[in-house]
Amino acid sequence: MxxxxxxxxxxxxxxxxxxxPLFHCVLGGNDxxxxxxxxxxxxxxxxxxxxxxGSIHYPRSTPDMWPSLIAKAKEGGIDVIQTYVFWNLHExxxxxxxFSGRRDIVQFVKEIQAQGLYACLRIGPFIEAEWSYGGLxxxxxxxxxxxxxxxxxxxxxxxxxxxxxxxxxxxxxxLYASQGGPIILSQIENEYTLVEAAFGEKGPPYVQWAAxxxxxxxxxxxxxxxxxNDAPDPVINTCNGMxxxxxxxxxxxxxxxxxxxxxxxxFYQTYGEEPxxxxxxxxxxxxxxxxxxxxxxxxxxxxxxxGTNFGRSASAFMITGYYDQGPLDEYGxxxxxxxxxLKELHAAVKxxxxxxxxxxxxxxxxGQSLEAIVFKTxxxxxxxxxxxxxxxxxxxxFQNVTYELPLGSISILPDCKNVAFNTRRVSVQxxxxxxxxxxxxxxxxEWEEFKEPIPNFEDTELRANKLLEHMGTTKDRSDYLxxxxxxxxxxxxxxxxxEVDSRAHALHAFVNxxxxxxxxxxxxxxxxxxxxxxxxxxxINNISLLSxxxxxxxxxxxxxxxxxxxxxxxxxxxxxxxxxxxxxxGLSGEQSQIFLDTGSSNxxxxxxxNSSQPLTWYKVLPIINSNYLEFKCSRTDLCYCHSLLIxxxxxxxxxxxxxxxxxxxSMGKGAAWVNGRGIGRYWVSFLTxxxxxxxxxxxxxxxxxKPTDNQLVILEEETGNPVEISLDSVxxxxxxxxxxxxxxxxxxxxxxxxxxxxxxxxxxxxxPKVQLxxxxxxxxxxxxxxxxxxxxxxxxxxxxxMCHSPNSRPIVEHACLGRVKCSIPISSLNFxxxxxxxxxxxxxxxxxxx
Ligand SMILES: *[C@@H]1O[C@H](CO)[C@@H](O)[C@H](O)[C@H]1NC(C)=O
Ligand SMILES: *[C@@H]1O[C@H](CO)[C@@H](O)[C@H](O)[C@H]1NC(C)=O
Ligand SMILES: *[C@@H]1O[C@H](CO)[C@@H](O)[C@H](O)[C@H]1NC(C)=O
Ligand SMILES: *[C@@H]1O[C@H](CO)[C@@H](O)[C@H](O)[C@H]1NC(C)=O
Ligand SMILES: *[C@@H]1O[C@H](CO)[C@@H](O)[C@H](O)[C@H]1NC(C)=O
Ligand SMILES: *[C@@H]1O[C@H](CO)[C@@H](O)[C@H](O)[C@H]1NC(C)=O
Ligand SMILES: *[C@@H]1O[C@H](CO)[C@@H](O)[C@H](O)[C@H]1NC(C)=O
Ligand SMILES: CC(=O)N[C@H]1CO[C@H](CO)[C@@H](O)[C@@H]1O
Numbered sequence: 001m002x003x004x005x006x007x008x009x010x011x012x013x014x015x016x017x018x019x020x021p022l023f024h025c026v027l028g029g030n031d032x033x034x035x036x037x038x039x040x041x042x043x044x045x046x047x048x049x050x051x052x053x054g055s056i057h058y059p060r061s062t063p064d065m066w067p068s069l070i071a072k073a074k075e076g077g078i079d080v081i082q083t084y085v086f087w088n089l090h091e092x093x094x095x096x097x098x099f100s101g102r103r104d105i106v107q108f109v110k111e112i113q114a115q116g117l118y119a120c121l122r123i124g125p126f127i128e129a130e131w132s133y134g135g136l137x138x139x140x141x142x143x144x145x146x147x148x149x150x151x152x153x154x155x156x157x158x159x160x161x162x163x164x165x166x167x168x169x170x171x172x173x174x175l176y177a178s179q180g181g182p183i184i185l186s187q188i189e190n191e192y193t194l195v196e197a198a199f200g201e202k203g204p205p206y207v208q209w210a211a212x213x214x215x216x217x218x219x220x221x222x223x224x225x226x227x228x229n230d231a232p233d234p235v236i237n238t239c240n241g242m243x244x245x246x247x248x249x250x251x252x253x254x255x256x257x258x259x260x261x262x263x264x265x266x267f268y269q270t271y272g273e274e275p276x277x278x279x280x281x282x283x284x285x286x287x288x289x290x291x292x293x294x295x296x297x298x299x300x301x302x303x304x305x306x307g308t309n310f311g312r313s314a315s316a317f318m319i320t321g322y323y324d325q326g327p328l329d330e331y332g333x334x335x336x337x338x339x340x341x342l343k344e345l346h347a348a349v350k351x352x353x354x355x356x357x358x359x360x361x362x363x364x365x366x367g368q369s370l371e372a373i374v375f376k377t378x379x380x381x382x383x384x385x386x387x388x389x390x391x392x393x394x395x396x397x398f399q400n401v402t403y404e405l406p407l408g409s410i411s412i413l414p415d416c417k418n419v420a421f422n423t424r425r426v427s428v429q430x431x432x433x434x435x436x437x438x439x440x441x442x443x444x445x446e447w448e449e450f451k452e453p454i455p456n457f458e459d460t461e462l463r464a465n466k467l468l469e470h471m472g473t474t475k476d477r478s479d480y481l482x483x484x485x486x487x488x489x490x491x492x493x494x495x496x497x498x499e500v501d502s503r504a505h506a507l508h509a510f511v512n513x514x515x516x517x518x519x520x521x522x523x524x525x526x527x528x529x530x531x532x533x534x535x536x537x538x539x540i541n542n543i544s545l546l547s548x549x550x551x552x553x554x555x556x557x558x559x560x561x562x563x564x565x566x567x568x569x570x571x572x573x574x575x576x577x578x579x580x581x582x583x584x585x586g587l588s589g590e591q592s593q594i595f596l597d598t599g600s601s602n603x604x605x606x607x608x609x610n611s612s613q614p615l616t617w618y619k620v621l622p623i624i625n626s627n628y629l630e631f632k633c634s635r636t637d638l639c640y641c642h643s644l645l646i647x648x649x650x651x652x653x654x655x656x657x658x659x660x661x662x663x664x665x666s667m668g669k670g671a672a673w674v675n676g677r678g679i680g681r682y683w684v685s686f687l688t689x690x691x692x693x694x695x696x697x698x699x700x701x702x703x704x705x706k707p708t709d710n711q712l713v714i715l716e717e718e719t720g721n722p723v724e725i726s727l728d729s730v731x732x733x734x735x736x737x738x739x740x741x742x743x744x745x746x747x748x749x750x751x752x753x754x755x756x757x758x759x760x761x762x763x764x765x766x767x768p769k770v771q772l773x774x775x776x777x778x779x780x781x782x783x784x785x786x787x788x789x790x791x792x793x794x795x796x797x798x799x800x801x802m803c804h805s806p807n808s809r810p811i812v813e814h815a816c817l818g819r820v821k822c823s824i825p826i827s828s829l830n831f832x833x834x835x836x837x838x839x840x841x842x843x844x845x846x847x848x849x850x
Contacts, residue, residue: 178220
């Protein structure tokens with residue numbers, strides 16, 4: 001049923017646009033234009049497809065980065081680029097749409113198309129995505145009677161409106177595969193199963209409605225719902241998670257393919273937590289298992305490139321860098337060995353395409369925790385996946401041949417005879433990223449400051465006799481909300497206990513203009529308290545409490561009812577929650593937009609003082625060095641005033657095209673702007689259990705910079721020291737490879753051999769190799785270590801072992817020095833003699849790129 005339904009949709013649609021003959025559909029619909037599916041896979045323009053997909057979110061990088069990110073994904077064996085659509089970015093005010101710059105989704109999809117890849121559009125429009133408010137625009141909060149994500153008319157109206165807007169936009173640009181465009185799949189809703197029960201009887205009808213609404217938009221390509229086992233036909237239910245090869249219960253119909261929309265390459269990171277490092281080996285194992293054990297024919301990496309949560313776009317407690325541990329790091333540099341190992345996996349799996357897409361599957365045991373999964377076509381084309389789920393390395397006998405199978409790994413045999421890839425054997429290079437300071441702002445002369453005024457009750461316009469809810473009051477125009485009140489004391493100055501309970505994320509207290517303590521919550525705990533001793537004076541005391549959100553929540557049911565802000569305020573046990581309160585939304589520096597050139601002069605900046613006060617704005621001064629103010633005369637007696645040339649200089653863009661980051665390691669908590677563009681919130685003072693900041697470097701995209709005269713503005717909530725801020729280059733400085741003689745030849749040489757119809761692994765000319773390459777424009781400048789023999793250790797720490805060829809260094813230097821990339825076959829022949837016969841040898845090379 002599912003198939004014929006989706007098929008009819010496609011026929012009507014393609015008939016409208018292409019006058020495609022209707023009998024295509026009647027005959028099965030698989031060879032028409034557009035996308036259908038069956039139990040095996042997606043069918044794109046009539047062809048069954050085995051697809052690797054990678055998530056890249058367009059607003060988390062800049063348009064000038066898109067072409068290279070997409071190109072690197074393509075080179076890594078990715079067929080599909082998947083992105084969410086960010087509603088609150090596109091419709092910040094109801095009916096006001098924005099689609100320029102980083103919001104230019106059409107341009108992003110067109111770039112994907114230009115590079116010959118497919119696109120998957122996850123419209124949501126609720127997306128979670130560690131994005132503020134899960135992508136919902138905050139104005140929805142004030143729509144009367146609204147209940148998000150349930151069978152609720154106001155929500156459905158707005159959801160349909162936006163979904164239709166996006167679909168029509170894509171259609172009018174001809175971007176659906178049914179129109180010859182790249183979009184082959186889209187998504188409606190997002191992980192709804194997690195909240196469905198909370199909505200009771202309002203849940204299931206909403207799922208039905210969402211599916212029907214989406215399908216009625218007639219895109220000519222299928223819709224999916226992730227983590228939604230009851231996704232209504234013809235919508236495909238898909239798996240999200242880290243281990244879909246083990247956990248996925250399968251499509252909910254035999255006519256739907258097995259799709260993994262989120263195979264997490266790492267995990268999001270919140271302030272106070274360590275990064276989640278997921279190894280290349282582990283990801284490769286679960287991808288191979290999903291394909292073999294769960295008939296998977298579509299795997300998406302979430303994230304392939306995570307990028308940056310610029311400005312205030314991160315959701316509650318999320319750090320500004322997003323999935324820096326992905327195959328492409330935050331700056332778009334390849335993270336090795338993850339990128340390269342997955343590239344080899346993709347190539348190995350693609351060698352199995354025909355048996356996987358058209359063959360019959362068998363599986364049998366090869367011993368305890370050992371399994372062979374074999375796909376065979378009628379014409380005997382065969383591919384095998386040998387799985388070791390156990391905890392020890394084992395030799396297995398498969399079709400009369402013995403294979404070495406490392407613990408917790410899968411070997412891929414695209415011809416059922418020769419191993420092309422093992423998920424645990426990493427033969428690609430590993431690289432090291434370093435930060436190199438290119439500019440310091442280490443003179444207090446270079447900075448100016450503006451101390452944010454602390455408002456008193458009299459300074460506020462918004463009043464209430466109670467504690468207002470934070471988000472509903474700021475309407476997300478700012479992270480900050482001032483709560484102020486007055487206390488009359490009719491006795492001499494005295495110390496008093498002060499207690500505040502908050503459901504926001506952080507709090508800074510001021511009494512009579514003086515700082516009186518801070519407190520903050522964590523991602524996991526809702527709510528926190530500030531308990532302190534304050535001094536109250538005889539007479540009227542002004543209490544000003546700054547409530548801070550570090551992003552809006554992004555998940556869970558009934559998001560519209562979520563509360564934040566102060567809940568109770570007490571002094572010496574007396575409750576002050578219900579008495580006159582004065583409110584001020586945002587900071588005055590924000591209101592004056594002092595991070596913009598145009599707003600900078602709205603406040604009085606002053607020279608850097610010697611004591612830092614919480615809540616201070618800093619900016620890098622124009623450099624007007626008195627030396628340069630002198631007239632200078634050249635030999636030809638031409639005199640000029642130097643200050644005219646550099647008087648406007650604030651800081652120059654570092655030369656070259658290496659990515660740039662601000663090292664904010666000396667700061668506490670706040671936000672930063674470069675040329676008026678928010679590079680994100682920082683929170684260096686919130687340390688991880690290991691005592692480190694969760695994030696010290698903050699991405700400054702090259703396109704935010706001008707060649708000269710760049711403006712840097714920092715808002716510091718605590719007492720960080722701006723004089724230690726530096727601008728650093730992000731560089732891959734080292735590359736290292738370690739491959740043993742017993743390694744399988746690289747997939748690339750396997751493929752080369754296959755093309756030549758040479759399918760014997762016994763061909764001794766195909767050798768494992770160490771392959772190294774430096775990122776663009778860099779060359780191998782120094783061999784730090786080279787040993788062919790039995791070097792000990794790994795790329796992190798190594799030493800020469802019992803066996804070592806004296807020719808190691810000269811051979812490697814000859815092959816690599818001065819080159820962008822090099823390849824060294826691992827054979828005694830290549831090293832002019834066997835340093836230790838009958839011993840399995842390894843080549844370990846560590847090299848420097850400059
Ligand atoms: C969708 O929103 C636009 C802009 O606010 C409005 O003009 C249009 O009437 C809306 N459509 C629906 C169906 O609500
Ligand atoms: C995979 O496909 C086979 C038929 O080739 C079928 O028997 C099996 O149930 C499918 N497994 C899953 C997890 O869908
Ligand atoms: C074959 O695959 C099925 C489904 O994944 C599994 O339940 C079964 O244990 C496997 N059989 C063997 C012998 O490994
Ligand atoms: C394995 O060897 C046995 C006995 O030599 C033979 O009968 C069988 O056909 C062989 N199987 C394969 C797959 O080569
Ligand atoms: C409290 O605020 C009022 C109004 O801004 C001000 O006149 C007064 O001096 C303040 N009191 C103290 C103790 O700072
Ligand atoms: C700050 O500077 C002032 C004036 O120069 C000086 O009196 C004061 O002692 C200094 N404070 C500190 C903490 O260095
Ligand atoms: C081994 O492979 C090379 C190319 O990789 C090919 O030229 C040669 O003929 C092959 N030799 C055998 C014995 O298959
Ligand atoms: C659905 C799923 O697999 N969720 C898991 C994803 O990975 C994290 C971290 O390992 C687990 O906590 C989740 O349960």
